[in-house]
Amino acid sequence: MPLSLRHLRVFVPERHDLALSKVSRGLSRDFAALKAIHGEKPFRLRTLVERYEEARFVRVGDNRRFKANFLALIAELFGEDEAERVEPRLRVD
Numbered sequence: 001m002p003l004s005l006r007h008l009r010v011f012v013p014e015r016h017d018l019a020l021s022k023v024s025r026g027l028s029r030d031f032a033a034l035k036a037i038h039g040e041k042p043f044r045l046r047t048l049v050e051r052y053e054e055a056r057f058v059r060v061g062d063n064r065r066f067k068a069n070f071l072a073l074i075a076e077l078f079g080e081d082e083a084e085r086v087e088p089r090l091r092v093d
Contacts, residue, residue: 016047017023019073020055026069031076038077045078049086063092 012022017035022030037043052070056063067090075083 015041016043016051019043019048020051020070021074023052024059024061024066026065026072031073034073035076039083043077045074045082045086048074052090056093065074067092 019034022034024042042064056066070090071083071087074086
């Protein structure tokens with residue numbers, strides 16, 4: 001008997017939200033995937049920073065590590081200069 005998927009709903013995270021979820025893990029393969037996504041359709045730096053600020057309040061884990069991983073992603077996608085420019089604005093508390 002075939003399985004009916006008529007009522008199945010699949011949700012896909014918005015691309016900037018996906019990036020922030022990968023930042024939490026900080027794995028190099030995740031960053032490589034995000035770099036490939038960025039190459040196809042660039043992320044907006046401003047949106048990533050806004051989502052970082054939103055995520056600080058709802059995520060579980062060490063916020064210092066989250067910030068370090070986020071800055072590593074920004075450096076990977078936009079360059080070290082952009083990461084250094086953004087860093088002072090990022091809160092950890």
